[in-house]
Amino acid sequence: MVTxxxxxxxxxxxxxxTPLAIDGHVHIYPNFDLARAIAGGRNRLCALCNHKAAQxxxxxxxxxxxxxxxxxxxxxxxxxxxxxxHIEETRESSAxxxxxxxxxxxxxxxxxxxxxQVITQEGLEISMIGTRERIPDRKWSAKEVIDKAxxxxxxxxxxxxxxxxxxxxxxxxxxxxxxxxxTDMLIGDTTxxxxxxxxxxxxxxxxSRGFRIxxxxxxxxxxxxxxxxxxxxxxxxxxxxxxxQSIKKALFSAQTILTQGSRSGLLQFIFRQRxxxxxxxxxxxH
Numbered sequence: 001m002v003t004x005x006x007x008x009x010x011x012x013x014x015x016x017x018t019p020l021a022i023d024g025h026v027h028i029y030p031n032f033d034l035a036r037a038i039a040g041g042r043n044r045l046c047a048l049c050n051h052k053a054a055q056x057x058x059x060x061x062x063x064x065x066x067x068x069x070x071x072x073x074x075x076x077x078x079x080x081x082x083x084x085x086h087i088e089e090t091r092e093s094s095a096x097x098x099x100x101x102x103x104x105x106x107x108x109x110x111x112x113x114x115x116x117q118v119i120t121q122e123g124l125e126i127s128m129i130g131t132r133e134r135i136p137d138r139k140w141s142a143k144e145v146i147d148k149a150x151x152x153x154x155x156x157x158x159x160x161x162x163x164x165x166x167x168x169x170x171x172x173x174x175x176x177x178x179x180x181x182x183t184d185m186l187i188g189d190t191t192x193x194x195x196x197x198x199x200x201x202x203x204x205x206x207x208s209r210g211f212r213i214x215x216x217x218x219x220x221x222x223x224x225x226x227x228x229x230x231x232x233x234x235x236x237x238x239x240x241x242x243x244x245q246s247i248k249k250a251l252f253s254a255q256t257i258l259t260q261g262s263r264s265g266l267l268q269f270i271f272r273q274r275x276x277x278x279x280x281x282x283x284x285x286h
Contacts, residue, residue, distance in 0.1 A: 017237040019054045020247065021045035021260075023230050024157065025127065025190050025216020026058040027117075028068040032219075034081055037226035038098060042110045044230030048260040054235070056110050057247070059157075059216065061117040061127040064137050069114040072096065094132050094154065095243040113244055115154070118145050122172045125161050127188060130154035130244035142176055146185050155248050157214065159188035162273060165202050173202050182210035183252050190218035191232045194269035195262065212251060215259045220276050232261035 023045060028037060045056040060069055071077050072087065073096060088097040088109070100108040115129040119137035126145045128135075131154030140148065142158070149156035158176065165173050176185075187206045199207075207213055215234045219225040235258040238250035251257070264272060 018240045019049060019051045019235065019237055020057050020250075021049040021051070021054040021233060021235055022057040022059065022214070022247075023217050023233040024059045024186075024214040025061050025159065025188055025218045026229055027061060027063065027066065027219050027221070029066060029219075029221040029225075031221065031223050032226040033223075034077065035084055037229055038085065038110055039100070040227055041229035042108070044261075045233055048230065048233055049235040049258075051235075053107070055240070056230070058110065058112045058229070059127065059129045059214075060112060060115040061129070061157075061159075061216070061218075062115065063117055063221075064119075064134075069096075069112065069132065072098075072112070090243050092130075092242055092244045094130050111243060113247070117159070120145055122169055124164060124169060124172060125159040126185075127157040127159060128152065128154050129157060130248060142172060143179070146176075146180065150184070154244065155251070156185040157188040158185050159190065160193060160200060160203055161190075162192055165200060170202060174205075177202070177206050177209060177211070182212070185211070186251060187211050187213045189213055189215050189259075189263075191216075191228060191263045192218050192269065192272070194264050194266050196266050197263075212257055213259070214251070214257060215261065217261075220272055221279060222275060230261075232263055234259045 042056040046054050062068060084101060086099045086101050088099055090096060094114040096112055098110045098112060113130050114132045115127055116134055118126050118128060118135060120126060120140060120142040121138055122142055124142050126142060128149040131152035133152045135148060146156040187203060215232050217228045217230060217232050219228040236250050236255055238246040240246050
């Protein structure tokens with residue numbers, strides 16, 4: 001990545017933009033090894049963008065039964081976590097930095113943006129990023145969830161998922177692409193689209209209409225899946241005085257979003273897809 005600069009119109013100073021290495025779809029589940037997730041996810045993101053000064057960023061997409069961000073800022077995690085990591089507030093309550101205490105002088109920070117994965121009335125998945133607002137699943141339509149993300153000063157990501165952009169729900173996606181502006185939402189691609197799966201037609205249509213596509217790892221709720229974090233993401237630059245608003249502005253700007261990393265191979269995809277389907281069945285039975 002090449003370092004970029006911007007001009008502060010208020011004081012006329014030329015300021016440097018921060019290179020960002022972002023995983024656009026991160027889940028943190030209770031059975032994850034947090035230290036492993038943070039250290040590994042941070043390092044893999046830095047390697048993706050091949051820039052020593054890149055700031056690793058997670059877009060949290062928390063499931064309705066997960067509350068990692070609130071536990072993080074309220075000091076409700078295991079005491080050992082606080083002994084290892086320092087939490088640094090930003091100018092926005094929906095973004096924090098995690099810094100490894102032993103290496104605080106070695107640029108080991110990880111920026112985390114709060115966010116929720118919402119299941120809409122139609123069964124689509126939309127991430128509300130950069131907001132701590134939580135809304136229940138299946139209560140609001142896709143259009144309403146996208147509007148709520150904007151109203152909360154965050155932004156929406158319409159996530160592609162296996163089987164969810166076909167048939168009736170595919171028509172809902174088509175309708176959203178026709179009725180929404182490219183500045184209303186992003187399109188999310190994840191490791192759950194196997195390497196052998198070409199760009200879906202609707203995703204290609206979205207790109208042709210100016211919708212920006214971001215990549216994310218989408219780890220599943222199983223031990224060891226924390227190692228997926230940072231394997232698929234993207235890079236861009238932003239001035240970072242206000243992390244959420246700065247990143248939001250950069251995402252919807254004309255600059256190139258550079259997708260990096262790799263999606264799941266076919267056998268890995270089959271195993272992961274089968275595992276998540278079984279897990280969903282178990283949750284429904286309880």
